Amino acid sequence: MAGARVHVDRLTKPPGSLGKLEELAEKLAGITGEIRPMFSKRSVIVMAADHGVCEEGVSAFPAEVTPQMVHNFLTGGAAVNVLARQASADVVCVDIGVNAELSHPALVQRKLRYGTGNMAKGPAMSRDEAEAAILVGVEVVDAAVSQGVRLFVTGEMGIGNTTASAAIMSSLTGVTPQQTVGRGTGVNDERLLHKIAVVERALETNHPDADDPLDVLAKVGGLEIAGLTGVILGAAARRCPVVIDGFISSVAALLAVRLKPEAAGYLIASHVSHEQGHCALLKELGLNPMLELDMRLGEGTGGVLALHLVDAACRIVTEMATFESAGVTDGKQGANDGETAR
Structure with a gap:
């Protein structure tokens, strides 16, 4: 679950912005022992x-x-x-x-x-x-x-x-x-x-x-x-x-x-x-x-x-890009700059 939490927080979105779907993805990881579980059957x-x-x-x-x-x-x-x-x-x-x-x-x-x-x-x-x-x-x-x-x-x-x-x-x-x-x-x-x-x-x-x-x-x-x-x-x-x-x-x-x-x-x-x-x-x-x-x-x-929501949670952790893979700034830099300015 901790590994899934780290992965979900690296995806191209603000932390926690997908709400219950993020919680579900973490729970599914804990149950199955897989960060990216899939349930084809x-x-x-x-x-x-x-x-x-x-x-x-x-x-x-x-x-x-x-x-x-x-x-x-x-x-x-x-x-x-x-x-x-x-x-x-x-x-x-x-x-x-x-x-x-x-x-x-x-x-x-x-x-x-x-x-x-x-x-x-x-x-x-x-x-x-x-x-x-x-x-x-x-x-x-x-x-x-x-x-x-x-x-x-x-x-x-x-x-x-x-x-x-x-x-x-x-x-x-x-x-x-x-x-x-x-x-x-x-x-x-x-x-x-x-x-x-x-x-x-x-x-x-x-x-x-x-x-x-x-x-x-x-x-x-x-x-x-x-x-x-x-x-x-x-x-x-x-x-x-x-x-x-x-x-x-x-x-x-x-x-x-x-x-x-x-x-x-x-x-x-x-x-x-x-x-x-x-x-x-x-x-x-x-x-x-x-x-x-x-x-x-x-x-x-x-x-x-x-x-359908279980599938959505699985697809998010499997298919969604991370900040690194997409070349998107994750917001942490901006937060640090703001702290320095204050």
Whole structure:
């Protein structure tokens, strides 16, 4: 990072004038160990799973939408597919816990169970299942890295997963469900109050241990959230940057950091979601988002948009001339002359 900082300050511009792009270039150098990193192959890992808590009526959409949207990802018709094509990224869809039989040549089939249990009545899953789901994410990253992928975006699909994410955030941070529960798929005021009550009941029923992230994940989490936690840990272990999407992905990032604090250094926040709680969650992670577009779709859409900024940071350090190479006066001489005159 120090080497990148020196290089960036030698480029033909006033120091710091490219703002967050300069900070991003330095961070990418630290993650990869290369002052001029390039990411020709990048993947959006979309983890898909269902949630038993949907029985409580917490979403504006029925649970059947999860497998339907998985098919949409696989045929290239979802928003994340469109934006990924623009950003030259592959979309890898993983069935880690969809409550349906799915079959497609492009689907990564790693189903651990047919959706989680209803966390309002008991644990969402066992501790062993939560660990297994994390390892699925690690293994998906390992397979991608073996094929040349060096940059990852987190994506997800699972009706009900904002409810699980809010419960996880409340468990790990102490922030009340009134502040972590958002509208998700667009529920009305009455359904929002009900959703808050369901999260409160889930926390009271399960008593997740805030000092044990795996306990929290197992009791009030989701299989796709666990899978993304593994993606983040696996990418960090491989010295690959991870571009975090929205609220659900950021909850997975919080779990990863609580499990392994060093993982925080490998995270890039793409945007701040319109979902309530995301801004506070990013502050908890110490991340500064690059975009604010009032998005709340998930899937990895905000993360894919941020790939253009990652590319911009890489191109700046790779293609931009230095003061020396361009024969441009760097301003230091003028500053010294001014000091002498005074």
